[in-house]
Amino acid sequence: MKTILSPNRREQSATNERGKLFSYTIPMDPCDLFVFYQSQRTSSTGQRFYWKNSDGSFRIVGSGIAATFTSKSPERRFEHIQQQWDKLLQDAHIENKYDIPGTGPLLFGGFSFDIDQIPADEWSSFGDSLFYLPEIMITCLDEQYFLTMNQFGALDQREGEFLKQWVKQMKGKPNPFPKLLTQKEYDVEGWLQSVEEVVDELQNTDMQKVVLARKLQLDFAEPLQSETIIDQLLSEQPSSYVFSMEAEDSCFLGASPERLVEKVNQRVLSTCLAGSIARGKSEQEDKKLGNDLLHDSKNLFEHGLVVSMIEDALRPFCEELLIPNQPNLMKKPYIQHLYTPVEGRAKKESSIFAMVQSLHPTPALGGVPTRPAMKMIRDKENMDRGFYGSPIGWTDYRGNGEFIVGIRSGLTKGSSAFLYAGCGLVSDSIADKELIETRIKFQPMLRAFGKESL
Ligand SMILES: C=C(O[C@@H]1C=C(C(=O)O)C=C[C@H]1O)C(=O)O
Numbered sequence: 001m002k003t004i005l006s007p008n009r010r011e012q013s014a015t016n017e018r019g020k021l022f023s024y025t026i027p028m029d030p031c032d033l034f035v036f037y038q039s040q041r042t043s044s045t046g047q048r049f050y051w052k053n054s055d056g057s058f059r060i061v062g063s064g065i066a067a068t069f070t071s072k073s074p075e076r077r078f079e080h081i082q083q084q085w086d087k088l089l090q091d092a093h094i095e096n097k098y099d100i101p102g103t104g105p106l107l108f109g110g111f112s113f114d115i116d117q118i119p120a121d122e123w124s125s126f127g128d129s130l131f132y133l134p135e136i137m138i139t140c141l142d143e144q145y146f147l148t149m150n151q152f153g154a155l156d157q158r159e160g161e162f163l164k165q166w167v168k169q170m171k172g173k174p175n176p177f178p179k180l181l182t183q184k185e186y187d188v189e190g191w192l193q194s195v196e197e198v199v200d201e202l203q204n205t206d207m208q209k210v211v212l213a214r215k216l217q218l219d220f221a222e223p224l225q226s227e228t229i230i231d232q233l234l235s236e237q238p239s240s241y242v243f244s245m246e247a248e249d250s251c252f253l254g255a256s257p258e259r260l261v262e263k264v265n266q267r268v269l270s271t272c273l274a275g276s277i278a279r280g281k282s283e284q285e286d287k288k289l290g291n292d293l294l295h296d297s298k299n300l301f302e303h304g305l306v307v308s309m310i311e312d313a314l315r316p317f318c319e320e321l322l323i324p325n326q327p328n329l330m331k332k333p334y335i336q337h338l339y340t341p342v343e344g345r346a347k348k349e350s351s352i353f354a355m356v357q358s359l360h361p362t363p364a365l366g367g368v369p370t371r372p373a374m375k376m377i378r379d380k381e382n383m384d385r386g387f388y389g390s391p392i393g394w395t396d397y398r399g400n401g402e403f404i405v406g407i408r409s410g411l412t413k414g415s416s417a418f419l420y421a422g423c424g425l426v427s428d429s430i431a432d433k434e435l436i437e438t439r440i441k442f443q444p445m446l447r448a449f450g451k452e453s454l
């Protein structure tokens with residue numbers, strides 16, 4: 001069980017009990033949220049986050065931490081975060097005239113993949129659950145911009161006006177990458193062996209799917225700056241979610257194609273994503289590969305398990321749920337996936353945290369049945385996934401929010417980076433093919449770190 005909280009963090013958690021929250025939202029002129037993130041390097045490194053949704057219509061950036069939320073009880077972490085959040089909001093003073101999701105007090109953060117895995121040093125700043133209420137936040141929805149400030153103790157509203165003027169003048173370019181010293185692909189032979197062992201279990205037991213991941217380590221000559229990597233992700237993966245969350249000297253970041261759940265008012269969206277194939281070099285080859293994927297029984301099975309689980313997990317929270325019978329293709333640079341969109345109408349009382357809890361982990365990252373698959377991953381993967389493959393996202397004080405699955409992602413810590421990629425194993429998986437699939441999935445993050453390929 002993990003109980004990693006630095007003294008610093010514990011102190012910040014205590015601010016939750018420090019008094020009344022004052023939150024104040026004002027509209028502002030258009031600005032570049034990423035430039036704002038960069039500009040906060042000196043004042044707020046380790047306390048920033050960035051988020052862009054897949055079509056770019058919604059972006060948020062946060063800087064400075066007004067309060068940190070963690071949970072002392074890993075088994076009840078989803079409820080605990082929710083309870084602390086509700087308590088803080090109960091007597092908060094909120095001035096927000098705008099009915100815009102993602103404005104006003106908002107929590108940004110995520111949960112680790114598996115509370116029972118032995119924690120790795122590199123994830124020590126994240127723990128089992130970590131959420132921030134930012135001091136300063138800029139929200140952009142459909143090109144409307146808002147500034148939110150959160151503080152314990154009364155706020156001087158003139159500060160907001162001052163900030164707005166200051167943001168207008170910001171410019172900047174991220175620093176170039178430091179020199180790459182070494183690159184380590186962890187025990188490939190051992191991983192292939194684990195795949196064989198898992199496939200053997202899948203052939204001889206009731207287990208149907210297990211997702212096995214692996215990691216790469218890159219060591220640089222100097223500490224990494226998260227903006228250098230986000231800048232690359234924003235230009236190279238424009239149709240994915242791009243996210244970053246800093247914690248002390250670490251940053252979890254990535255460009256994920258996979259929405260776990262979005263809730264705005266009563267509208268619920270989720271994504272079933274599993275089953276993969278490379279992109280073609282020509283349009284014709286690309287079409288052929290896509291078509292092969294749409295008809296491949298191994299991939300369709302891998303995908304179908306995700307669809308049924310998501311359906312079962314969301315059904316109790318929704319009055320209505322719409323799920324197409326056949327998957328589509330989702331094409332991203334380097335990879336194409338089988339994709340089934342899910343749409344629903346939430347019951348009035350359904351909370352996004354409860355939905356996240358019931359969805360995590362879907363068989364896109366865990367397996368079927370969930371518990372034995374999780375144990376298999378714990379035993380065979382030989383690593384701590386940390387926040388990789390986990391829910392990461394935001395929720396506002398009105399209960400709107402969105403969480404994605406933190407894949408195509410990596411962690412920076414000081415001058416090191418750890419990249420993660422996995423694949424869904426079923427009974428007819430072939431180890432070498434699955435290895436190639438993980439190589440393709442590493443590609444976007446490797447590029448974001450300035451590398452062409454493995
Ligand atoms: C596990 C990852 O991706 C997941 C696994 C997939 C697969 O095995 O086909 C496809 C999409 C994701 O749900 C990853 O990118 O690391």
Ligand SMILES: [Mg+2]
Pocket residue numbers: 274275276302423424437
């Ligand atoms: Mg796969």
